[in-house]
Amino acid sequence: MDAAAIPWWIWPLALLAVSFAIGIVAVLAGVGGGVLFVPLVGGLFPFHLDFVRGAGLVFALAGTLAAGPALLRAGLASLRLAMPLALVGSVGSFAGAMAGLALPTRLLQTALGVTITTIALLIWRSRATDAVNAEPDALGALLRLHGEFHDPSAGVTVDWHAQRTLLGLGAFGAIGFVGGVFGLGAGFANVPALNLLMGAPLKVAVGSSALLISIVNSSAAWVYIQHGALLPLIVVPAILGVTLGSRIGARLLRATPATVVRRLVIVAMLLAGLRALLKGLGW
Amino acid sequence: MVEIYARWLDGATKAGFMLSLAAFVAYVSGALPAYVPPAALPQLWGLSAARFAEATGAPQGWGWLALVGYGYYLCLAAAVLFAAVTLVCYLRLLPMLIRERAWLDALLALAQVVVLATAASGVVAGAG
Numbered sequence: 539m540d541a542a543a544i545p546w547w548i549w550p551l552a553l554l555a556v557s558f559a560i561g562i563v564a565v566l567a568g569v570g571g572g573v574l575f576v577p578l579v580g581g582l583f584p585f586h587l588d589f590v591r592g593a594g595l596v597f598a599l600a601g602t603l604a605a606g607p608a609l610l611r612a613g614l615a616s617l618r619l620a621m622p623l624a625l626v627g628s629v630g631s632f633a634g635a636m637a638g639l640a641l642p643t644r645l646l647q648t649a650l651g652v653t654i655t656t657i658a659l660l661i662w663r664s665r666a667t668d669a670v671n672a673e674p675d676a677l678g679a680l681l682r683l684h685g686e687f688h689d690p691s692a693g694v695t696v697d698w699h700a701q702r703t704l705l706g707l708g709a710f711g712a713i714g715f716v717g718g719v720f721g722l723g724a725g726f727a728n729v730p731a732l733n734l735l736m737g738a739p740l741k742v743a744v745g746s747s748a749l750l751i752s753i754v755n756s757s758a759a760w761v762y763i764q765h766g767a768l769l770p771l772i773v774v775p776a777i778l779g780v781t782l783g784s785r786i787g788a789r790l791l792r793a794t795p796a797t798v799v800r801r802l803v804i805v806a807m808l809l810a811g812l813r814a815l816l817k818g819l820g821w
Numbered sequence: 822m823v824e825i826y827a828r829w830l831d832g833a834t835k836a837g838f839m840l841s842l843a844a845f846v847a848y849v850s851g852a853l854p855a856y857v858p859p860a861a862l863p864q865l866w867g868l869s870a871a872r873f874a875e876a877t878g879a880p881q882g883w884g885w886l887a888l889v890g891y892g893y894y895l896c897l898a899a900a901v902l903f904a905a906v907t908l909v910c911y912l913r914l915l916p917m918l919i920r921e922r923a924w925l926d927a928l929l930a931l932a933q934v935v936v937l938a939t940a941a942s943g944v945v946a947g948a949g
Binding site: 542544546547549550584585586588591592597599600603604606607610611617618621622624625628629632639643644680681682730745751753756757758759761762763764765766767768769770771772773774775778781 | 822823824826827828830831833834837838841842845848849859860862863864866867868869870871873879881882883893896897899900901903904905906907908912925926929930932933936937938939941943945
């Protein structure tokens with residue numbers, strides 16, 4: 539069916555439904571919603587990729603900002619850990635957003651397809667760890683990147699120290715850049731960088747990743763706003779949908795088999811990534 | 822530090838959500854003049870951001886602030902609130918860190934404010 543023949547109000551309603559579904563699935567699968575939102579909406583809706591990426595950033599911002607207070611109060615997100623990483627990530631994200639808005643759409647669409655497909659494969663292959671017994675490095679000690687985390691489900695208290703801080707800062711600069719180019723939250727990369735590279739306990743890594751997205755995405759979001767790449771008819775249903783969906787997802791978390799959802803998300807990302815790739819190549 | 826950041830984050834996010842909802846209803850229902858009517862968007866949303874601005878005469882940079890009386894730009898203001906939340910929280914944190922003489926944290930917070938304010942200003946992005 540020709541997209542132009544569809545009444546305008548169908549699109550924001552459909553977007554609300556898609557954002558709601560992504561909000562649920564993202565919580566259950568433990569991925570940031572932007573990594574699903576940008577390729578799915580970019581591939582299935584008639585909006586220009588500039589507006590989809592702008593909405594993707596605000597979509598990820600809305601979800602992580604809403605989760606931030608609860609994560610901080612529960613000790614699941616570390617503001618001390620986030621501050622230096624977010625600073626480097628924000629600079630990367632700012633640069634990435636400017637680069638993304640300057641690139642030709644076809645090239646960007648192709649690169650998005652490659653990136654999303656690669657991320658899906660990385661999520662499929664990634665393994666988390668809670669073995670946190672390494673010594674802190676000098677930079678991590680200077681920045682006081684350490685903390686104590688009590689895990690009520692395991693009944694243990696973990697003392698953690700950041701390690702490989704310089705590499706971590708470099709990683710967050712690069713992650714911020716990729717997120718800025720494609721309008722992604724980049725939680726898929728934050729969690730392994732915090733957990734596997736810097737040695738933060740998994741739950742602290744997941745919580746701090748959300749806090750990091752809420753800070754890092756802000757700088758890219760400003761660039762998109764300044765370039766007029768935020769279309770309210772896309773952004774607002776996305777914000778409302780993901781906020782409501784995330785709440786439902788959090789309630790379903792205990793009763794849903796996370797492995798099955800995770801596999802579904804990987805398949806959805808692979809399909810969306812391939813569609814973006816084909817669209818970019820003009821096939 | 823953490824509790825203050827969490828409290829401000831909470832308040833600002835809830836305000837952003839409520840304003841988004843109210844502004845969107847006002848825009849699509851026609852309760853406010855639209856500037857870009859929703860029904861005209863299917864002819865425009867396939868254009869790049871630059872061509873969209875040319876086609877609608879939409880101001881770049883902060884020029885839209887003068888147009889928040891229109892539904893389209895009131896919705897945009899609500900979305901912009903989400904981008905502004907972190908800057909507001911850091912600005913709230915900064916004087917407290919200076920008072921406590923937590924110099925390293927204060928320096929990090931100040932640098933973050935500078936990055937976000939630069940991005941928000943549009944100076945480096947070339948928008949005006």
